[in-house]
Amino acid sequence: MWSLMLHNILPSLEPADFKVLKVLDRYLGRFEYVPIEVIESRVRLSPKKVMKSLMKLSEIKAVIKGGAGNRGYRLTYLGLDLLAVNLLAKKEIITHLGPPIGVGKESEIYLAKLREGPEAAIKFYRIGRISFQKVVRVRDYLTDEANWLIRSKTAAEREYKALKDLMRFTRHVPKVFGWSKHAVVMEYLQGVELHKLRDLPKPREVLMDLLSVLRVAYKQLGIVHGDLSEYNVIVSEGSWEPYIIDWPQYLYIHDPRHEDVLRRDVWNLIKFFKRRYGVNVELDAALRYVKGESYGEWETP
Template sequence: MEQLGRALLETVQKDDPEPFLEALEGAEVSPEDANRFLEALRIQREKGKISEETLGVIEDTLSEVLEPEERGIPEPDPLAEYAGVDRILGTIMTGKEADVLLAERDGEKVALKVYRAHTGYEERYEERIYRVEGGEVRRIRRGDAALREFSRLRRAYEAGVKVPEPYDARPGLIVMEYIPGEPLHRAPDLDDPRSVLEDLLNQVVRLAVNAELVHGDLSAFNILVGDDGTPYIIDLSEAVKVKEPGAFETLQRDVKNLVSFFERKYGVSADVDEVVERVRRDVYGTDCGRG
């Protein structure tokens, strides 16, 4: 499997199926391994790293080792059913508390954030479906991390903050807009890092003033740089209301983390205190809310 893994990496780097096909000759590949390789390649296709032709050639070859039922209509996926999507395509990223999956719904790609502590799909999900209807989130149950984050994400999106658009939520799971890109900490070098930093600081201010939220865990890991270079703020699971006790200390830390990253990697900076005071003035007025 190690040799096939190296060949798969070479295939992606060259956008050429031959390295992987050569490594397949004489190799014993289980249906599970075949599906794992295909999942990895489909993610790379979604990111634009390989062509449809390369993916198609390998799909045709690996289909020979798949179980018969895997060549036709797949077995129902309980997580896909619970999320209200057609199928799960693969994993985008993993985190400490949740995984983000790529899925397809009505012919469109969507992202699923699935909290590990409670996926909920093993329960009577028909009793626990939560959708945006007429601008309202129906039947939200208190205490669920996914539903709390969905509410914050929707609040930020409606305030004009650059975040993935939230679609639906169930306990333990959020369905949201899929934005192709990479987290800031591993994204390719930015063409104009100063303008990206300014854009992000404006988004932080808008989040605090218009959505009345402070991110709470802002860093290069929680910013997604889209393939078009647009930065998006993600993961609002730790967000707090801007008028809560300690919120401005949290805001100061968020802004400092962001500015420090750009200073280290790109040599561009901004005045952290100025950003925080800008929010304070807009939220409380010139000299209010201190202390």
């Protein structure tokens, strides 16, 4: 199962190659293509070594050549993957990278092994890559892919922070172990996405658990999820414990849009539970519960 060891995934890459990738990453927001002179001066290796690295990295498509006079290079998603995995391994957050296990609308998920403990999942953000949606550019003068890489890094950092805070208050989100670049390492949830589950033994309890996550997010952290639906809930096999995933777009409650967004999140859940499992919960009652204005019609104080 763990045939894809890191040293196979990172084929023949040497410290010099990572130095080059690191410089390209550092200058990601500043140049469309980082000029070769800039790379050479920052890497502190001989021009010959730099060129050898760049040729190797080009061949595996971790970097792409272009720009003025065709004398620059930029990172690709693969280049950023290699950097992130290398850093996560260096920090001993993961020891092995496993096979891919899923694709989302903005991400690819791989299995990984932690230094100790259970299996983990690594979510590599792929903003702009998978759904090819029009993405608002962070910086105008950059290629689309460079803009996507920057946005993917921001998304990973946001998701890491949200999960780190949330896991202090609820067990119904994946535990998070670390993050690097555009990659987040989190608990591997062995289960099924909620939208695929025809039969759920205690749907009302599951809905209640999900609303309880929104409640701690709102009351303890002052955030709302922002993209909640049956597609961002995983129910674990056997125990039927639900988990809310996919947090990077969360909003703070001082954002004027949060009211509408929270209402939509809660409504998506309630609507699904009613249609699929016949569970009746009133939207306003659920909202009051989430905001801490009531204990919920399901609980006694």
